[in-house]
Amino acid sequence: MNAWLARQRYLVDYAAASLWRRRAKNAGLWLIYVGLIFILGSVILFGSAIRREAGWTLEGSPDVVAQAMRMGRHDFARESDIAKLKSLRGADRIEGRLWGYLFDTATAANYTLQVPSAFAPDYALARGEAIIGEGVARLRKLSEGRHLFLVSPASKFLKLRIRKILPTSSALASSDLVLVSQEDFRAFFELAPDQFTDIAMRVRNPGEVNTIAGKGALALAHYRFITRASMQRTYEALFSWREGLLLALLVGAMLAFAILAFDKASGLSAQERREIGILKAIGWETSDIIRMKLWEASLISLTAFLAGVALAHAHVFLMSAPLIEAVLKGWSTLYPRFTLAPYVDALQIATLAFLTVVPYIAAVLAPIWRAASADPDSVMR
Amino acid sequence: MIELQAVSKLYRQGHVNEIAAVREVDLTLADNAVTVLKGPSGSGKTTLLTIIGCLARPTSGRVRLDGESLSGLPEKFLAGIRRKTFGFAFQRFNLVSGLTAFENIMLPAYPLAPRFSDLRARVHELAGLFGVSHRLDLRVDDLSGGEMQRVAVARALINDPRVIIADEPTANLDSERAAQFLDIVATLKARGKTVLMTSHDPRIWNAAVVDRVVEMADGRIVGAP
Numbered sequence: 001m002n003a004w005l006a007r008q009r010y011l012v013d014y015a016a017a018s019l020w021r022r023r024a025k026n027a028g029l030w031l032i033y034v035g036l037i038f039i040l041g042s043v044i045l046f047g048s049a050i051r052r053e054a055g056w057t058l059e060g061s062p063d064v065v066a067q068a069m070r071m072g073r074h075d076f077a078r079e080s081d082i083a084k085l086k087s088l089r090g091a092d093r094i095e096g097r098l099w100g101y102l103f104d105t106a107t108a109a110n111y112t113l114q115v116p117s118a119f120a121p122d123y124a125l126a127r128g129e130a131i132i133g134e135g136v137a138r139l140r141k142l143s144e145g146r147h148l149f150l151v152s153p154a155s156k157f158l159k160l161r162i163r164k165i166l167p168t169s170s171a172l173a174s175s176d177l178v179l180v181s182q183e184d185f186r187a188f189f190e191l192a193p194d195q196f197t198d199i200a201m202r203v204r205n206p207g208e209v210n211t212i213a214g215k216g217a218l219a220l221a222h223y224r225f226i227t228r229a230s231m232q233r234t235y236e237a238l239f240s241w242r243e244g245l246l247l248a249l250l251v252g253a254m255l256a257f258a259i260l261a262f263d264k265a266s267g268l269s270a271q272e273r274r275e276i277g278i279l280k281a282i283g284w285e286t287s288d289i290i291r292m293k294l295w296e297a298s299l300i301s302l303t304a305f306l307a308g309v310a311l312a313h314a315h316v317f318l319m320s321a322p323l324i325e326a327v328l329k330g331w332s333t334l335y336p337r338f339t340l341a342p343y344v345d346a347l348q349i350a351t352l353a354f355l356t357v358v359p360y361i362a363a364v365l366a367p368i369w370r371a372a373s374a375d376p377d378s379v380m381r
Numbered sequence: 382m383i384e385l386q387a388v389s390k391l392y393r394q395g396h397v398n399e400i401a402a403v404r405e406v407d408l409t410l411a412d413n414a415v416t417v418l419k420g421p422s423g424s425g426k427t428t429l430l431t432i433i434g435c436l437a438r439p440t441s442g443r444v445r446l447d448g449e450s451l452s453g454l455p456e457k458f459l460a461g462i463r464r465k466t467f468g469f470a471f472q473r474f475n476l477v478s479g480l481t482a483f484e485n486i487m488l489p490a491y492p493l494a495p496r497f498s499d500l501r502a503r504v505h506e507l508a509g510l511f512g513v514s515h516r517l518d519l520r521v522d523d524l525s526g527g528e529m530q531r532v533a534v535a536r537a538l539i540n541d542p543r544v545i546i547a548d549e550p551t552a553n554l555d556s557e558r559a560a561q562f563l564d565i566v567a568t569l570k571a572r573g574k575t576v577l578m579t580s581h582d583p584r585i586w587n588a589a590v591v592d593r594v595v596e597m598a599d600g601r602i603v604g605a606p
């Protein structure tokens with residue numbers, strides 16, 4: 001074992017010296033390699049972190065949401081229907097929710113207007129007060145104590161004093177949020193007192209969520225019951241779809257790199273071939289040469305991989321992924337601004353390594369094997 | 382002792398441009414002697430050297446080292462024999478460009494993985510023997526022809542082989558450097574090494590240190606005392 005290790009140390013030593021001797025050629029390849037891993041790593045790290053973030057955000061959402069349907073379209077929920085659901089055993093905190101979208105022509109952004117839950121006293125608002133998301137504050141250049149002016153589609157005017165701005169840590173869900181009092185909301189959107197956007201329910205036993213949703217569907221046949229698990233699946237599908245789209249676009253870049261790596265490796269220079277011949281002539285075995293070249297390829301690919309992943313990590317978790325956020329993060333001009341919690345999925349890092357390191361080593365191995373198998377007497381001729 | 386029995390080497394065998402570089406050669410090389418293969422270009426000297434040094438396999442015939450046949454051994458074993466039994470000094474030195482003289486001398490020892498302190502001591506000993514101690518840290522590209530050759534000989538000796546094989550060792554050297562090379566050969570012989578060289582150079586054939594001159598022409602031995 002010690003002899004094997006000592007031999008590998010000599011081979012690594014030679015491989016490192018060999019890389020240094022051809023540093024200009026290798027540096028170019030290394031930089032392209034780092035760039036590829038950086039962008040692929042950014043997409044993968046961002047995708048997994050944002051899915052996790054969405055999961056955390058949904059943890060605070062209701063167990064079941066009931067939406068009234070009419071002709072296959074979302075309709076208003078009624079006070080009388082809320083009363084019917086309250087008779088279901090196992091469900092509590094049943095309340096009608098009020099929320100809706102407002103397109104703000106001044107900033108060309110969509111806001112989500114919402115009335116805070118009656119079960120969240122910290123967010124209780126009086127008429128004329130609002131709590132806003134950080135995206136709205138940023139876009140409208142607002143701070144606490146100042147006023148937000150909104151105009152409804154029916155040209156109704158609403159003046160709100162900013163009581164609080166929601167922290168950026170919750171910006172994925174709240175960036176475009178404007179929390180207002182129920183009175184203001186109904187007046188602004190001209191909503192009747194018994195109308196609600198939908199109905200939220202909490203279920204005491206998590207194992208009973210589907211059963212309660214099923215019972216609710218029996219009680220209110222024209223309602224659609226959405227569980228938190230299915231919302232989570234929708235979020236995951238959305239971010240996975242975006243990530244997949246971007247990865248599909250990057251397949252071209254990966255192929256280009258594979259071709260470049262193969263071209264570099266198969267185009268062994270005359271000097272490199274001669275060097276291999278010399279090493280064989282002075283007693284190196286074919287396997288020694290292949291191992292040495294594998295060390296060379298491993299040093300390039302592993303350092304490029306580590307550098308690329310480290311850069312991707314910094315890009316995603318320290319800088320909030322400015323290069324890819326436009327595709328992966330938001331859905332309007334009001335992109336949420338938040339810092340993702342650092343999270344590394346070992347399986348995804350392994351997948352990234354498999355997609356980048358393994359093809360590179362495979363691409364260099366075949367031409368090296370051919371050159372190393374040549375007769376050593378070539379150096380004498 | 383190295384014995385060759387009816388050794389032939391064909392290149393491009395079976396093609397219309399087949400070449401018989403060596404034909405039916407029988408030769409016995411004694412230990413601790415200096416033997417020179419002489420002959421014109423294309424006479425088969427270098428090919429015979431590569432076969433004896435296990436760099437190439439004969440197309441037919443047998444090569445024996447101390448009675449053991451080498452002809453049928455797999456490449457892995459031949460590499461081991463090359464490493465331990467033979468040291469090579471090539472006509473164009475074949476040093477690895479970009480590495481220092483020190484690194485070049487060490488190279489044949491890498492697969493044997495000796496302790497680095499022992500290897501370094503051995504490099505310094507050989508460099509001292511051949512007068513290149515002060516050039517060890519220079520890249521071989523910056524050495525003179527004579528220095529390159531001495532580094533190449535030092536490299537050939539790093540694994541302490543029994544047999545030194547040198548192909549046209551004085552082809553690129555002036556008279557002074559050729560005389561220095563013959564001094565090196567005398568040193569090697571005094572240390573009990575067997576030396577086998579090819580040469581066009583009468584300064585080599587006629588040197589006092591040479592024990593035997595084998596003359597070749599058209600792939601055959603035409604004169605061997």
